[in-house]
Amino acid sequence: MAQKIKNIAVLTSGGDAPGMNAAIRAVVRACSYYKVNCFGVYKGYEGLINNELEELNARSVRNIINKGGTFLKSARSKTFRTVEGRQKAHANLVKNNIDALVVIGGDGSFTGALKLSEEFNFPVVGVPGTIDNDINGTDYTIGYDTALNTVVDAIDKIRDTASSHNRLFLIEVMGRDAGDIALNSGIGAGAEEILIPEEDMGVERLIESLKKSKTTGKTSSIIVVAEGDTSGKNIFELGQYVENNLEGYEVRVSVLGHIQRGGTPSCFDRVLASKLGVGAVEALLDNKREVMIGIVHKKVTIVPLVDALKKRVHKHDKLIKVADITSV
Template sequence: MNTEIKKVAVLTSGGDSPGMNAAIRAVVRACAYHQLECVGVYRGLQGLIEGDFKQLDARSVKNLINRGGTFLKSARSKEFRTKEGRQKAYDALRKEKVDALVVIGGDGTFAGAIVFNEEHNFPVVGLPGTIDNDINGTDFTIGYDTALNTVVEAIDKIRDTANSHNRLFLVEVMGRDAGDIALNAGIGAGAEEILIPEQNLGRERLVSSLKRSKKSGKTSSIVVVAEGDQIGKNIFELAKYIEDHLQEYEVRVTVLGHIQRGGAPSCYDRVLASRLGVGAIDALLRGERDVMIGLVHNKVVSVPFTEAIKGTNVIDEELIRVADITSI
């Protein structure tokens, strides 16, 4: 055990995701279990710079595991991107006598942690909190499963209207750079087509596919579109193109937006967040730093930050094949 670690700070940064509260709870209670002090940092990296700390104990995080969002709040910080801002953050941690930091967020948060550790040699461990599931070194990120279930539930309801009116619905889901939500939710909800950033289907091929679906007897269709898909300038421009070339359907657009971030976390996300939160404190006590705690083949693992944010998102080709087969 690393006896140098006596006080740990925890914060959430970037976009919120369901399960962040469960992760905070696990970190705080793991600290209590190992008789470490724990402080929460409010408002993410900006709060870190401003020294917005609050002492937390096991009772401070009661009734949190079922709540969406993050009770510590989250905020992006332009100031933390500067050397001066990171120095202020380090000074605030030293003033509070914090020995290590746990950050819950995505690749931007981890990139900032790398620079912070390089400049100040300060122990930082990360937890992957993002609905996009676009972090390397973990099979799933905290919040992804809940977001998937939210999207599938919404598409199921939209399909009722599509069937009632013989309409084609374009449903935009989150995923600027990653198509995991669109692909998996599309398969789960039985979408006729799925458009993702990693695969450029092309507008002509999309229309041809929808025409085949119409000829095969389908009276309505659902097309799931990741927000980062490159077929059109945006989903409304794509809808106009389909209307001009496929007049058999009434075309409607639904943008699910931030509804995907909210809501009580699923059981899977609560358990995942709990395992990773405990894993973060275990890693710090082993003397690890500059790592993300992930889950690979149902085992908690430590992955260097540089590996976690390395490269572009790689989509599962088998899932694409399954989507093609099951959508005929």
């Protein structure tokens, strides 16, 4: 392993995701294993601009693998979007003798990492951490599995009330551009209908489908809606439309919101985060830069950051068919 790097910094940026702590832990302990110094950057890129760095060792990250969120904190930095902000961030990296940076986050975080690398010829590696599972070049992102389990658990509880009162519940889950959470949690929780950004079902088709379900004897229904679905201006307007055009149901709306980001990470996310964190350090020590560490067919892979930032092509046809068949 060609090792020239002596000091690596790690930060978490953008929305938090369960498993980020496990990824930080893996980066820090991989650095310790390979005799490299590791520095944690607090509050993402904003902390880098404000020089909020602290040296970490293997004991600094004990007992965090099971905790949600990120102990390094996260923030969205408007200043880092400017050339001046990135110049200040780079100056602090140089001042602290940092040789490379690991960025744990989503597409916005990776965009910033790529700009930092391109403008200052600085080695950067990304680790995909977002519950939306919307990063190109990896089958799974850190936090996605935990979020799915959180959503399914919530829908299971809501279904108890729906069944008790003959109600129809519209449940909004996260996913502005990607329907992965809605589609998979909807199937897992037995939803009658699933609305995702990639498929324009249309309100009329939705009403017809619900009417058909009612004629088959269903007395309650669960509809899972990704936040990026455009069937209505918002889920509350959609709920009102359904209530006005469908007799026999009381319609209720539940927005799960940020509950999906929290909680103890699943075993899958802990293992995934550990693999990707170690992979990030090893990639840097192998002189890789401007790349993301992903996982494809259970194998850790290295993907150029520019490719990771390309719009992901979602192929949901098979899952949509499964949803249609199992919801009759």
